[in-house]
Amino acid sequence: MKKLKKIAAITMARDDEFFLSRWIAYYGKQFGTENLYILLDGIDQNIPSNAGNAHITKLPHENMSRAAGDKYRIKKLSELASELLQSYDIVIGCDSDEFLIVDSKTHQNLKQYLSNKKIHTTLSGLGLDIGQHLYCEAILDKQAPFLEQREHALLSTRYTKPVVINKPVSWGSGFHSIHHHNFHIDKNLYLLHFGSVDMDMLEQKAKNRGADWLKHLKRRGNGTINTITHKKPKSEKWLRIARIIQTYCRPIYALRKPAMMGLKIVVKIPTRFKKSGI
Numbered sequence: 001m002k003k004l005k006k007i008a009a010i011t012m013a014r015d016d017e018f019f020l021s022r023w024i025a026y027y028g029k030q031f032g033t034e035n036l037y038i039l040l041d042g043i044d045q046n047i048p049s050n051a052g053n054a055h056i057t058k059l060p061h062e063n064m065s066r067a068a069g070d071k072y073r074i075k076k077l078s079e080l081a082s083e084l085l086q087s088y089d090i091v092i093g094c095d096s097d098e099f100l101i102v103d104s105k106t107h108q109n110l111k112q113y114l115s116n117k118k119i120h121t122t123l124s125g126l127g128l129d130i131g132q133h134l135y136c137e138a139i140l141d142k143q144a145p146f147l148e149q150r151e152h153a154l155l156s157t158r159y160t161k162p163v164v165i166n167k168p169v170s171w172g173s174g175f176h177s178i179h180h181h182n183f184h185i186d187k188n189l190y191l192l193h194f195g196s197v198d199m200d201m202l203e204q205k206a207k208n209r210g211a212d213w214l215k216h217l218k219r220r221g222n223g224t225i226n227t228i229t230h231k232k233p234k235s236e237k238w239l240r241i242a243r244i245i246q247t248y249c250r251p252i253y254a255l256r257k258p259a260m261m262g263l264k265i266v267v268k269i270p271t272r273f274k275k276s277g278i
Contacts, residue, residue: 040059089166
């Protein structure tokens, strides 16, 4: 076993205290809250009660278009990661509803696993978009672990992100790519996204944004939840198949991003992933 590396995790959030507190709990357990760096978009933002020794910076909120806002946020995070890599070996950057896990089959925690990996600038986990099965799963109990309540995921190239870096880079918006660098999907890492974990939460969020948003959601539903609810899930072997497809297939308009050849595959989440505690 190699000497454990110094690892930091970073994110940026606004009006997202629920997921941010979960993010802090998970990555704080993996690396210690003193190695978490959080940018809050707005001086009015609440700091989660479990922040511990996390480094939290409140930035003045600026009203921008979605595209401009995405570019602003990822520039701030890329700059923060570059600064941290002067004293850290590895930085993990992701949204507050995203959790990088290592397969428990390795018998290592995330810090141990990454410390033993040879990283060529970036490393990705296979993207799993977790969603509620409307016919089988109840409204989310916000006090209980997510994976005790949700059993299905959409294999999503959108969340196969290069979130692990060991050199300064410029991430693309949402951490979806890195300028001038390829991505490397690790066979034991998974990035779990929980933005669609509960339809009731999505409806409340849309309601807060305005009547038009709520009407749109009720009319069209949520893509991930719709797919998970209506497609029969496939076996775990599709995790390996999807990893192979995404490694070698690229959309012609975005050669630094993975592709799935138009396949929409729902899988049963391996029960051992519950050991992550998420």
